[in-house]
Amino acid sequence: MTDLILLLVSAALVNNVVLSQFYGLCSFLGVSRQRKTAVSMGFAVLFVIMIATAVAWPIYHYVLDPLELEYLQTIVFILVIAGLVQFVEMFIKKSNPGLYTALGVFLPLITTNCAVLGVALTSVQKEYSFAESMVYGIGTSVGYIIAIAVLAGIREKIENNNIAGPLKGMPIVLFSSALMAIAFVGFSGLIS
């Protein structure tokens, strides 16, 4: 149990998915203009990572591993994730329009997000058990939600300020992220 909690904290804070691993950087920079959209995006990532990990783990351990086809993992994972996301999107669209409005818009954009494939590959590489993989997935997504929500908050404040010409747009966002990343380096002593 302690191991799982440590894994959760380390995935969420110490090795933050965006600020130290750089997975999902594009959506982190692209969808962080408003807090509301940013948080929805974060939960959509949580949702997809959970499904992708729940499916990728059994596929690797019950299909690829027994057949000695481990080298196909990248191809199989990306195809399964892409197909699954499409399917889930269609399913939600029909069954739960409210949820679709909140998360659906982001689902297709997440297929090519490094974070999803990254979590699936890392949990195989580190030989996590099923429970550990799921906890690692949750921790990673929580880290993503924290990072994108904080950056969106900062960007909403930046909107009201007068930024020097060349710093406008991407550079000021990158410098804000750099300061956040420095703050997150502080967590590195948390787990030894």
Add this chain to the structure above:
Amino acid sequence: MKAYLERISNGIVKENPIFILVIGMCPTFAVTTSMMNGIGMGLSTLVVLVLSNLLVSLLRPIIRDQIRLPAFIVVIASFVTIVELMLKAYLPSLYDALGIYIPLIVVNCIIIGRAEAYAFKNGPVLSIFDGIGMGLGFTVALSIIGGLRELIGAGTILGIDVAGNFFTPIAIFTSPPGAFIVVGFIIMIMNGLHIKNESSKRVESCDGCCASCGQNSCSDRTEEQKKA
């Protein structure tokens, strides 16, 4: 011949994937802790890009429009796996240094973006040169970022000590925050010199990567929703 050279200079200068188009940021930030890693990542991506451009271009008559994205993903993922196994066999030190970022080349937007924007519309030879140009542009950008981070953060270039007694290396530049700072400064300088780049578009868009890769962009989808 001129058209081929134009493709190469286009990739390196006019449409440089990192500095002008600002795509594929995930590996750009992650592996540029040293110049060597940057070059290694750049060249691996170049190989995948050239081969996938060639195959996508050759398969144009067979691939139907509706299923082109899954088809691109299969082609790209196969070549990434080949490159990964080759690196593991022949360059194990680079394989260890790049780690998980090698399989993540699959989701690098530059590759699927070029398949969609160029190779699916042009002949095989031009597509190869487009891949070489874009790959070299990516390699050059990664080497510059990696070189700067290595120089400031460790005081070395390609492992050779150049700092000596001139300055003390600032270690934060080789750690993750340094990537944000270096890329931020480069884009700031480009903005200051009025070199046109698409970074502002990237921070406005719904998802910087995928929106540019031919998938439905965010604005299309929200309009679609309003109608429904």
